[in-house]
Amino acid sequence: MQWKVAILTASDKGARGEREDVSAQVVRELVEDELGGQIVDYRIVPDEQDEIMAALIEMTEYYEANLVITTGGTGLAARDVTPEATMKVIDRQVPGIAEAMRMGALHRTRRAMLSRGICGIRGNTLIINLPGSPKGVSESLLAIIDQLPHALNILSGAESEH
Template identity: 35%
Template sequence: MAANTRSLSGGSASSIGDKAKFGVVTVSDRASAGIYDDLSGPAILEFFSEAIKSEWHAVYRVIPDEKPLIEDTLKQFCDEEGCCFVVTTGGTGPAPRDVTPEATEAVCERMMPGYGEQMRAISLKHVPTAVLSRQTAGLRGKALILNLPGKPKAIRETIDEVFVSIPACIQLLEGPYIETNDSVVKAFRPAGLIRKGKPDS
């Protein structure tokens, strides 16, 4: 699946949610060099298309495993593009070129270690090498940055489960209200964060 076959926007204006902007960053030397098509970024975009009921738009980039470039891309997506949620895929293992977690930590003001713990616990149900993953998550301004695995199958195994708490996290960061399709992901929110209708209705 080529990257340009997956939509960069979706959702419905009739949703009770707000418009949201997401960032998707595939970190891969070979995909960025055109040696093979990126399948991981499109898997994330496919998840958004299936799971997000409110209107959304995504910015998407494929870059090599270079720590300064990863940092610059994350900063741009959070600070200039105004993304409330930035997802990376790739570069989270123990290989020398795997530097996505270090880049994420360098740009984040606060870390959210619970997400890394949950993602490894999910992946361990499927493969024992999940313990090698160094996935992490953190906050930059009003944005949540999350490291996902590099393989499409692992991406969907992980994000389909971990996303349950992400709309509440984004809302607590004073970001948009993201409504999900319950048949894919039923977002959990404390009672005080639940919206019953459009703010202007």
């Protein structure tokens, strides 16, 4: 099955066109190469909860993405609000994915423990928050990508959990 994937970057500088969105390019490559996913939507929004929430809702409901991957806004700065926006739109959390991402990245950089990214389910869509740096995106996504087909199959009803 080819998964429909949406990519959302939360970045004030990216939204203003002051920074190239390299992290989203890393997500795109990994999703297409490792997961066989099809990108159905991609956008950059500023670090504003309402805009992040609106984009997540549209990606899940209008584009019917199986997987939404966010990048950026997961750090400790006051403008890093992606986890809070995600919490407001998900039905249930999937803490094991976020824990696995941090554990996988922690072996490469101690700063991985500072990521506040979460993972959750909205309807039948899995939403995953990744860090904003290209290196953080790669390390985090590679730590979990092998389990995503099973998770997406369960959410889509293609297979049972057991």
